[in-house]
Amino acid sequence: MIAALVALSACNSAPTLSVEVVHPSSLSVATTEVTDYESATLACTDVEFGLLDATQLEALITADETLETGGATTGNLDGISRTNNKVIVARGFDTTGALLSEGCMQVGTVAGHQTITIDTVVAATVAIDTAANSASVAVTATDPNGALIDDRAISWTVYGPAGSTPASTTVATTTSDGVWQPTSPTCTSNGVAQVHVVPPSTVGGYAVQMRVAWATETFPIFTNLTSATFSGQVLPSPPTKMTHACALRHAGSTQRVVCLDSTFSATEYAMSVANGSGSLVAMDSAMAPATTAALVSVPTGSGDLSIYAVDTNGDL
Numbered sequence: 001m002i003a004a005l006v007a008l009s010a011c012n013s014a015p016t017l018s019v020e021v022v023h024p025s026s027l028s029v030a031t032t033e034v035t036d037y038e039s040a041t042l043a044c045t046d047v048e049f050g051l052l053d054a055t056q057l058e059a060l061i062t063a064d065e066t067l068e069t070g071g072a073t074t075g076n077l078d079g080i081s082r083t084n085n086k087v088i089v090a091r092g093f094d095t096t097g098a099l100l101s102e103g104c105m106q107v108g109t110v111a112g113h114q115t116i117t118i119d120t121v122v123a124a125t126v127a128i129d130t131a132a133n134s135a136s137v138a139v140t141a142t143d144p145n146g147a148l149i150d151d152r153a154i155s156w157t158v159y160g161p162a163g164s165t166p167a168s169t170t171v172a173t174t175t176s177d178g179v180w181q182p183t184s185p186t187c188t189s190n191g192v193a194q195v196h197v198v199p200p201s202t203v204g205g206y207a208v209q210m211r212v213a214w215a216t217e218t219f220p221i222f223t224n225l226t227s228a229t230f231s232g233q234v235l236p237s238p239p240t241k242m243t244h245a246c247a248l249r250h251a252g253s254t255q256r257v258v259c260l261d262s263t264f265s266a267t268e269y270a271m272s273v274a275n276g277s278g279s280l281v282a283m284d285s286a287m288a289p290a291t292t293a294a295l296v297s298v299p300t301g302s303g304d305l306s307i308y309a310v311d312t313n314g315d316l
Contacts (some may be wrong), residue, residue: 015111015114017110018116022120029069033065033091033092034089038086041085044106050215062079062081086107099216100144103119121214125142136196137195139212140192147191149191151189153187153212153213154195157182163178166200178240195210206223208221216242233279252303258307291312294309295310
């Protein structure tokens with residue numbers, strides 16, 4: 001057990017905060033670093049899953065102390081605030097400086113003589129394997145000795161185009177415009193987890209960053225296109241001598257294709273994508289004049305397109 005004591009005021013009866021760090025017995029920890037990050041909105045999960053990068057975290061450091069196993073210390077925790085929200089992170093390193101373990105405790109206002117104990121866990125080395133369908137990712141977590149880690153939480157962040165939303169709002173939660181995360185993490189079993197990332201609800205490019213709890217490093221972002229297959233779909237036969245039997249309609253974010261069949265019924269079709277497969281779904285329909293020779297798209301402003309029938313006399 002490693003311990004550090006910090007007084008939070010110059011007065012004799014000042015509150016004190018004692019930080020005790022317990023590392024896994026399987027690790028040979030040579031040095032322990034205790035870092036205090038202070039921000040009104042910061043939480044341990046932000047550090048655990050790497051939601052803030054190293055530069056963002058560094059800007060929040062209020063105090064930092066490194067303790068050797070022999071008792072020597074570098075730095076101190078004197079800068080810790082008594083009242084601010086504190087996220088105190090302990091990290092264990094071997095003799096070469098390699099990260100072995102990490103842990104965290106969130107602390108509010110300190111009153112009296114308070115002791116917190118941070119139990120660290122082994123730092124995970126992460127490998128991922130993306131299948132042809134980029135929504136499925138195999139994640140493997142191993143400890144510093146190369147053994148597989150069980151029950152290690154795995155999260156992810158999807159970065160979609162501006163205005164995009166997740167294909168499923170049941171298992172994914174939007175955190176900002178075009179960005180979402182799982183509502184709950186997946187855990188490794190025998191060191192491996194098959195993670196199913198939720199892509200955008202529309203077909204297009206997006207980026208994913210896997211986030212493994214207490215990993216030795218933040219995994220880089222990888223990109224891919226939504227995996228979708230589109231099979232040919234036969235539309236109704238148009239009237240004979242029809243010049244243009246289909247036309248596009250836009251109304252804001254709604255985009256449709258309208259086609260005329262042999263009975264002069266104009267049907268509006270929407271594109272539906274589900275489980276990586278795309279198809280046309282019939283929506284509204286209306287009758288066109290029996291003298292219709294073509295369907296045309298006519299701009300109505302703001303990028304919208306309305307559908308008009310042109311008869312054999314050339315009239316809309």
